[in-house]
Amino acid sequence: MSFWKKLFGGGGSDEASAAAGPVKQVEHNGYTISATPFKAEGQYQTCGVITKVVDGETKEHRFIRADRFPGLDDAVEVTIRKGVQLINEQGDRIFG
Numbered sequence: 001m002s003f004w005k006k007l008f009g010g011g012g013s014d015e016a017s018a019a020a021g022p023v024k025q026v027e028h029n030g031y032t033i034s035a036t037p038f039k040a041e042g043q044y045q046t047c048g049v050i051t052k053v054v055d056g057e058t059k060e061h062r063f064i065r066a067d068r069f070p071g072l073d074d075a076v077e078v079t080i081r082k083g084v085q086l087i088n089e090q091g092d093r094i095f096g
Contacts, residue, residue, distance in 0.1 A: 022049070024076050026083075033083035037075035043068040044075035048083050050094060059095040061086070 022034035031052045037044040046065040051058055065082055069075045086094055 023072065024080065026080055028084050028087055031083075031087050033080055033087070035076040035079040035083075037069075037072060037079055040068060043070055044072050046075055046079050046082060048079040050083050050086060052092070052095070054092065054095070059092075061094040 022036050024035045026033050031050050034049045034051070036047050036049060038047055039045075046067040046069075048063055050061045050063070053059075063082065063086065065078075067075075067078055069078065
């Protein structure tokens with residue numbers, strides 16, 4: 001997007017695509033992983049949210065990685081894989 005379009009509000013924003021909601025959700029060991037990749041510099045950036053209900057309270061951990069992909073499907077796949085990795089390595093500590 002050109003400087004002038006950004007300055008005067010032309011075109012869509014990268015943040016707006018992230019606010020649209022999860023592209024895909026999966027359950028893993030009692031956690032929900034939501035893939036929420038967003039467009040950044042013409043590619044999709046790895047981004048997601050891990051949630052779990054603990055003692056009646058919904059806990060949430062948001063993560064963004066530097067990985068970018070030309071296609072949305074690739075970004076979603078990697079986001080889910082990173083979410084599973086975080087859960088397997090850290091468990092409930094990700095909420096601390």
